[in-house]
Amino acid sequence: MAADQSLEPQLLKNVSSPFLWLHRGTHEIFPHQPESQNPDESLEQRILKSDRPLRIKLGIDPTGSEIHLGHSIVIRKLRAFQDAGHTAILLIGDFTARIGDPP
Structure with a gap:
């Protein structure tokens, strides 16, 4: 670090x-x-x-039932855009989390 x-x-x-x-x-x-x-x-x-402000989109499709610490990096950058006055959109896909990753 x-x-x-x-x-x-x-x-x-x-x-x-x-x-x-x-x-x-x-x-x-x-x-x-x-x-x-x-x-x-x-x-x-x-x-x-x-x-006009930018529209920043972040899509996360977790492979399990939880969002883990690794997602925090991009979520924090999304928040930085929001703090700068831009529109932040967080999309969380839930289908893969429900059924799990295919073998």
Whole structure:
């Protein structure tokens, strides 16, 4: 965990301050333009130019009857979008949880 914390300032040095929340805890953000100097430029531009909040959707289809700790990573990022004023939608599929994974 200490290694991740030491790498984070290096990864965030080229990120403009309004988007630090977006890049925190991420490795790569899509969509991006590979030929661009800033690979996340298109998403940042979309957020800045949009006159309405983004609609961010996260779908989880648990394989058991419970949501586990591993789901918390993406749920926390969904919450970061919500805290930034965007619309967050969490979809939980229940069919696989009811019948279990097929063999």
